[in-house]
Amino acid sequence: MAATYSNCHGCSLCLLSCPMWLQKRDVTFSAQGMARALQNGAQPQDLAEPLLSCLLCGICDLICPEKIDLRGMIENGLRRLDPDLVARRAAACPAEDRFDASRDPVLLQLLGPDDFYVIEPRSFHAHHVERVAHYEALRRRTGCGMNLDLHRMAIPTGIEHLGEGQVQKLDVKQQIQWLLKGRTFARIVVESRCDQALLAEITGKPVVHISELIGSENAHA
Amino acid sequence: MSASDPSTSVVSTLPPCPVAPDALIAIPRQQTNPARWQGAQWPEFVAELERRQIQLRQQRFETGVYVTDAGGLAHGLPGGVVVARNAEQIAALLQAAQQFEVPVTVRGGGLTTEGESVAFGGVLLDMTGMSRVLNIDSEQMTVRTQAGIFWHLLAEELRREGMDYLSAPLNLTSSVGGTLGVGGIDVNSAKFGCSADQAVSLQVVTPTGLIVECSDEHNRELFERVILGYGQFGVITEATLKIRPYTPLCMHYFYYGCLEEALEDLMAVDRSELCDYSGILTMMDAAVTLLVAFDCQNDVPQEASRQARFMREIRPKLRGFGELRFALQLAARYAWRPWRWKQAMFLLKRKRELFPDLQPGHHMEGGNMQDRTVVFSRAVWKHWGDRQMVIPDLATNAEKFVEAVKRGNAVCKKYFPYYTLYCVGIRLREDHRPHYELSSIPPDAQGWAYGCEFEPMFEGVQYSRDQLQSFKNEIYDIGVDMKTSYYRFGGMMKGYIRRALGDEVVERHLKMKKKADPSMILNRDTIF
Numbered sequence: 074m075a076a077t078y079s080n081c082h083g084c085s086l087c088l089l090s091c092p093m094w095l096q097k098r099d100v101t102f103s104a105q106g107m108a109r110a111l112q113n114g115a116q117p118q119d120l121a122e123p124l125l126s127c128l129l130c131g132i133c134d135l136i137c138p139e140k141i142d143l144r145g146m147i148e149n150g151l152r153r154l155d156p157d158l159v160a161r162r163a164a165a166c167p168a169e170d171r172f173d174a175s176r177d178p179v180l181l182q183l184l185g186p187d188d189f190y191v192i193e194p195r196s197f198h199a200h201h202v203e204r205v206a207h208y209e210a211l212r213r214r215t216g217c218g219m220n221l222d223l224h225r226m227a228i229p230t231g232i233e234h235l236g237e238g239q240v241q242k243l244d245v246k247q248q249i250q251w252l253l254k255g256r257t258f259a260r261i262v263v264e265s266r267c268d269q270a271l272l273a274e275i276t277g278k279p280v281v282h283i284s285e286l287i288g289s290e291n292a293h294a
Numbered sequence: 295m296s297a298s299d300p301s302t303s304v305v306s307t308l309p310p311c312p313v314a315p316d317a318l319i320a321i322p323r324q325q326t327n328p329a330r331w332q333g334a335q336w337p338e339f340v341a342e343l344e345r346r347q348i349q350l351r352q353q354r355f356e357t358g359v360y361v362t363d364a365g366g367l368a369h370g371l372p373g374g375v376v377v378a379r380n381a382e383q384i385a386a387l388l389q390a391a392q393q394f395e396v397p398v399t400v401r402g403g404g405l406t407t408e409g410e411s412v413a414f415g416g417v418l419l420d421m422t423g424m425s426r427v428l429n430i431d432s433e434q435m436t437v438r439t440q441a442g443i444f445w446h447l448l449a450e451e452l453r454r455e456g457m458d459y460l461s462a463p464l465n466l467t468s469s470v471g472g473t474l475g476v477g478g479i480d481v482n483s484a485k486f487g488c489s490a491d492q493a494v495s496l497q498v499v500t501p502t503g504l505i506v507e508c509s510d511e512h513n514r515e516l517f518e519r520v521i522l523g524y525g526q527f528g529v530i531t532e533a534t535l536k537i538r539p540y541t542p543l544c545m546h547y548f549y550y551g552c553l554e555e556a557l558e559d560l561m562a563v564d565r566s567e568l569c570d571y572s573g574i575l576t577m578m579d580a581a582v583t584l585l586v587a588f589d590c591q592n593d594v595p596q597e598a599s600r601q602a603r604f605m606r607e608i609r610p611k612l613r614g615f616g617e618l619r620f621a622l623q624l625a626a627r628y629a630w631r632p633w634r635w636k637q638a639m640f641l642l643k644r645k646r647e648l649f650p651d652l653q654p655g656h657h658m659e660g661g662n663m664q665d666r667t668v669v670f671s672r673a674v675w676k677h678w679g680d681r682q683m684v685i686p687d688l689a690t691n692a693e694k695f696v697e698a699v700k701r702g703n704a705v706c707k708k709y710f711p712y713y714t715l716y717c718v719g720i721r722l723r724e725d726h727r728p729h730y731e732l733s734s735i736p737p738d739a740q741g742w743a744y745g746c747e748f749e750p751m752f753e754g755v756q757y758s759r760d761q762l763q764s765f766k767n768e769i770y771d772i773g774v775d776m777k778t779s780y781y782r783f784g785g786m787m788k789g790y791i792r793r794a795l796g797d798e799v800v801e802r803h804l805k806m807k808k809k810a811d812p813s814m815i816l817n818r819d820t821i822f
Contacts, residue, residue, distance in 0.1 A: 255454025
């Protein structure tokens with residue numbers, strides 16, 4: 074039988090890379106906090122704040138030693154709050170899977186130590202086992218920065234959360250500050266078009282989409 | 295007078311324990327607090343917190359989050375939860391708690407195994423709400439951080455600056471404050487000492503609600519009591535810790551079929567002071583691994599590196615084998631013992647599962663390990679974590695170490711088919727000897743102390759609480775007999791403190807505790 078929230082025993086591992094916990098520093102705002110609250114009789118309305126703060130980035134699913142479907146748990150809670158919310162979010166900023174583009178050999182010449190490469194987290198985490206070694210190798214070979222944390226999870230920008238008409242609970246600017254803290258770069262390369270405009274506005278640096286980067290190189294060739 | 299013979303004790307002023315005197319059969323103990331807190335003055339206390347604008351979470355779905363600790367054997371519910379936000383808030387909370395005599399249990403990562411961070415009524419103070427890094431000083435090589443931070447998160451922040459902490463428990467979710475309160479052991483503790491010894495200064499909220507900065511120079515007495523003080527003398531709210539430049543790690547593993555030889559070699563390796571990391575990890579006593587590792591030294595010629603010197607001077611003296619030769623030796627040993635093939639299959643399965651996780655490709659570069667904090671800790675959770683964790687331990691001086699581990703190993707064998715031993719050395723700081731009093735550091739240790747954890751691997755088998763408790767007791771009885779100390783001696787195991795360390799030292803600390811915490815509210819029942 075698949076593990077559910079009732080299998081959570083509170084190890085706290087899911088807090089470590091969770092964007093909302095990192096921002097709020099309150100266990101209520103984590104997959105563990107929600108699972109334990111559900112074990113103790115919480116209703117979705119009781120958890121509205123954390124549910125609406127979650128970026129659905131999928132990191133918690135990867136890190137949970139009990140292999141609980143935590144993202145599914147959160148999506149269920151969101152659907153009970155607002156039946157269309159999950160679908161509206163996905164439509165506002167679809168997860169762009171640019172893995173194939175990232176494997177284009179030309180990228181090794183185009184990326185360098187002055188670049189900061191932002192992996193699209195949802196598709197990356199959905200295929201983490203198969204993809205993590207590739208991105209880690211790309212980072213080492215080009216010397217670029219990347220939105221990977223020590224667990225080699227992709228830190229989301231949170232921008233995909235800003236779609237029109239969505240309830241916004243997480244401070245995206247604060248999330249981006251954490252993402253870029255201590256990083257030095259002259260240019261940002263993104264896999265998700267959703268990230269492009271706001272990252273450029275906040276950082277004042279050029280932000281290019283990976284397809285534009287590769288496309289321009291191919292045009293030159 | 296023998297500490298293990300309470301009938302002859304004349305020092306203690308306490309009456310015999312009136313609370314479940316037979317809770318631990320054959321273990322006489324004394325209870326400082328005559329009874330568990332029963333909720334007296336709770337409504338008045340709650341009203342006072344409201345007046346002071348301290349948010350108290352009292353709904354069941356909020357308090358139930360904290361129902362147990364990593365041990366998973368002690369269960370209790372707080373009456374309310376306060377998420378720590380700043381020292382002033384904690385000071386106000388403790389002042390109100392003193393006034394209304396309401397117990398406050400402080401919790402960091404909740405990684406205790408004996409219920410020390412489980413609240414049985416009263417307030418639970420969740421310190422993870424104070425987990426921000428305040429300042430990284432690359433010149434002084436220190437970091438100032440809020441104490442509720444997980445070591446992993448501290449590593450994450452330090453890495454952005456090319457820095458690393460000195461030593462921390464191999465556990466991602468231990469908090470800095472909780473660790474400084476009990477010790478903190480890493481595989482580099484033989485070089486750097488326990489994590490608590492890397493604290494330069496602390497901000498502490500005393501049990502009566504004063505906010506005090508303390509260090510070896512300022513408020514030294516408080517510093518001595520709070521470090522390794524099991525949370526009895528204050529809440530650590532901020533800490534300044536030593537840091538160092540980040541370096542990848544070069545790992546070496548040596549394999550032994552003889553536990554005693556491996557233990558002796560571990561101590562020889564530590565005495566050589568040529569390696570940066572050392573420790574022993576076993577699968578029962580059948581496969582004993584001595585881990586030796588080095589920080590990468592890119593600034594010195596290869597032949598002059600510590601690693602090269604170690605390989606020249608120490609490696610030839612070690613009795614451990616490389617992986618292939620050890621595998622052949624094991625195969626030969628099991629080939630003639632078909633009744634032990636089940637164990638052989640277990641070893642093989644364990645090796646196949648564990649080894650790749652100790653060198654995952656995306657954390658290895660040029661044969662060196664990146665971010666050991668993540669690699670080791672995730673392996674620990676994946677391969678040793680469980681819903682219930684029973685990890686009795688013995689902490690001894692170097693002379694008693696081999697015998698203590700051998701005796702503990704025999705107890706493990708008696709109770710469980712599968713288990714692990716984890717052994718490390720801990721470098722002691724002579725100037726911190728007062729810190730070590732009434733702690734896991736054995737009073738008779740000189741130079742290095744040694745610790746061994748005895749952890750059963752349940753492999754899906756359900757063991758009764760009685761069996762697990764009996765196992766712990768039998769390990770701890772070795773400590774009483776050999777006059778050692780323990781890492782996990784609080785909570786459910788506190789009955790052993792007086793037996794192992796003696797009434798005199800406990801009484802002295804109790805007197806200090808009563809003076810510092812008149813209503814005995816802070817982490818009550820954990821130690822005294």
